[in-house]
Amino acid sequence: MTTVAQLVERTREFVRDHVIPVEREVVAGGRVTDDALRLDLQKTAKDAGVFGPLSDPAYGGLGLDTRAQARVLEAAGASLLGPLAVNAWAPDDGNIHLLAHVADPEQRERYLAPLASGEVRSAIAMTEPAPGAGSDPRMLQTVAEETDTGWIINGSKHFTTGAQGAAFVICVARTADGPTMFLVDQDNPGLRVGRRMPTLDHTSAPGGHCEVEFADCEVPDEAVLGTVGAGLELAQVRLAPSRLIFCMNWLGLAVRAQQLTVDHITRRHAFGVAIAEHGLAQGLVADSEIDIAAARGLIATAAATIDEQGPLSAQARHETSIAKTFVSEAVWRVLDRAVQLHGALGVTEDHLVARFLVEARAFRIYEGPSEVLRWSIARRVLRGPR
Incomplete structure (x- = not known):
C-alpha cells in the first residue's frame, strides 16, 4: 500500500521530470495551455500513479483526505501546471467536491464521473458584472423562471473560469424560492460563451476567464443541482x-x-x-x-x-x-x-x-x-x- 509520504515523493518526481519542462515551454516558448496539453499531462500523471488527489478511486482518483491532499498538492504546486496535471485546479477542484456531495446518482454519473476522471472540464458561473453578484452573492441578478417543463435562465456572468471548452457550466441563478444551482450543458443553445477576458493570470487555466450569457436558456427540472433555493x-x-x-x-x-x-x-x-x-x-x-x-x-x-x-x-x-x-x-x-x-x-x-x-x-x-x-x-x- 502506498503511503502519503511515498505519494508526495512520487508527485515531486512527476512534476520535476514531466511538468516543469513543459512549464518552460509555456512560459518562455509560447506554447498554449489548452485541452490537448491538459490531457497529455493528465495521461502522464495517470501513468505515474499521481492523478486525482481530489477524486474518489471509483473515478481513477487517489481517495485522499484533506490532510493528505495538503501534502500532495504542495508537491504538485511546485509548477504552475502541476495542479492542472493531477486534476486539482480551479474550478474543477471545487466542482468535483460539490458534485460528490450534492449531485444525485444520475447527475454523478453524467457530470461527476467524466470530470473526476479528467475526461472533461467544467465551469461555475457565479460572478456578474455590476450591479450583479461579486463578493456579495446576495446581489445576484441572473434569474431562473420555472415553466411547465423546467426552467428558463436569463442573465450575464463574467470571470467564469474555464468556460471556453467546458463540458458543462454550473449556473447560480435567482428563483422565487432563492438562489439555485443549475447544470447547463455546453451545447445548450441558450448558453453563450463570449469574450475571454485578458487577465494577468493566463498560464495555468485552459478556457480562461470568460464572459458568459444565459439567453432564454432552457433546462429541465433534472438540471437543478441540490435543492431549489439552497444555492x-x-x-x-x-x-x-x-x-x-x-x-x-x-x-x-x-x-x-x-x-x-x-x-x-x-x-x-x-x-x-x-x-x-x-x-x-x-x-x-x-x-x-x-x-x-x-x-x-x-x-x-x-x-x-x-x-x-x-x-x-x-x-x-x-x-x-x-x-x-x-x-x-x-x-x-x-x-x-x-x-x-x-x-x-x-x-x-x-x-x-x-x-x-x-x-x-x-x-x-x-x-x-x-x-x-x-x-x-x-x-x-x-x-x-x-
Missing part, C-alpha cells in the same frame, strides 16, 4: 475546500521559488562574495522561510478541521478564511522577494519567478478577497463574546 448554502460546500486547495497549490510554487532563489544567490557573486553571504539577502531568505512555515501550519490546521468536522462547520469556515488570507499574502511576499533577490534577471521570464509573481497576484482576490475575508473573520470573533 448559496450549497456554494459553501465547495468554498472551504476550494479556498484551502488554492492555498496548497500556491504554497508549492512559493517553496519552489524559494529554492530557485537560494540556488541563484549562492552562485551569483557581488562585492567580492556570493549574494547569499550578504546579511540583507539572508534576512529576505529568512522572512520567506518563516512565511512558508506559517502558511504550511495554517493549511494543516484547517485541513484537519475539515476532515474532523466537515467543510460546513463554523470552525472550518473560520480557519479556511484565515488560511486563505494569510497564505495568499505570504505567497505574494515570498515570490516578490524571489524576484528581488534575482535582481534584474528576476523581471525576465528567462527566470520563471517573474511569471510566478504575475500569476499569483489574483490569488489574493479569487475565492474571496483578503479584505472581505478579514471582515468575515472579525465578525465571527466579535460575535463570540456577545
Whole structure:
C-alpha cells in the first residue's frame, strides 16, 4: 500500500521530470495551455500513479483526505501546471467536491464521473458584472423562471473560469424560492460563451476567464443541482475546500521559488562574495522561510478541521478564511522577494519567478478577497463574546 509520504515523493518526481519542462515551454516558448496539453499531462500523471488527489478511486482518483491532499498538492504546486496535471485546479477542484456531495446518482454519473476522471472540464458561473453578484452573492441578478417543463435562465456572468471548452457550466441563478444551482450543458443553445477576458493570470487555466450569457436558456427540472433555493448554502460546500486547495497549490510554487532563489544567490557573486553571504539577502531568505512555515501550519490546521468536522462547520469556515488570507499574502511576499533577490534577471521570464509573481497576484482576490475575508473573520470573533 502506498503511503502519503511515498505519494508526495512520487508527485515531486512527476512534476520535476514531466511538468516543469513543459512549464518552460509555456512560459518562455509560447506554447498554449489548452485541452490537448491538459490531457497529455493528465495521461502522464495517470501513468505515474499521481492523478486525482481530489477524486474518489471509483473515478481513477487517489481517495485522499484533506490532510493528505495538503501534502500532495504542495508537491504538485511546485509548477504552475502541476495542479492542472493531477486534476486539482480551479474550478474543477471545487466542482468535483460539490458534485460528490450534492449531485444525485444520475447527475454523478453524467457530470461527476467524466470530470473526476479528467475526461472533461467544467465551469461555475457565479460572478456578474455590476450591479450583479461579486463578493456579495446576495446581489445576484441572473434569474431562473420555472415553466411547465423546467426552467428558463436569463442573465450575464463574467470571470467564469474555464468556460471556453467546458463540458458543462454550473449556473447560480435567482428563483422565487432563492438562489439555485443549475447544470447547463455546453451545447445548450441558450448558453453563450463570449469574450475571454485578458487577465494577468493566463498560464495555468485552459478556457480562461470568460464572459458568459444565459439567453432564454432552457433546462429541465433534472438540471437543478441540490435543492431549489439552497444555492448559496450549497456554494459553501465547495468554498472551504476550494479556498484551502488554492492555498496548497500556491504554497508549492512559493517553496519552489524559494529554492530557485537560494540556488541563484549562492552562485551569483557581488562585492567580492556570493549574494547569499550578504546579511540583507539572508534576512529576505529568512522572512520567506518563516512565511512558508506559517502558511504550511495554517493549511494543516484547517485541513484537519475539515476532515474532523466537515467543510460546513463554523470552525472550518473560520480557519479556511484565515488560511486563505494569510497564505495568499505570504505567497505574494515570498515570490516578490524571489524576484528581488534575482535582481534584474528576476523581471525576465528567462527566470520563471517573474511569471510566478504575475500569476499569483489574483490569488489574493479569487475565492474571496483578503479584505472581505478579514471582515468575515472579525465578525465571527466579535460575535463570540456577545
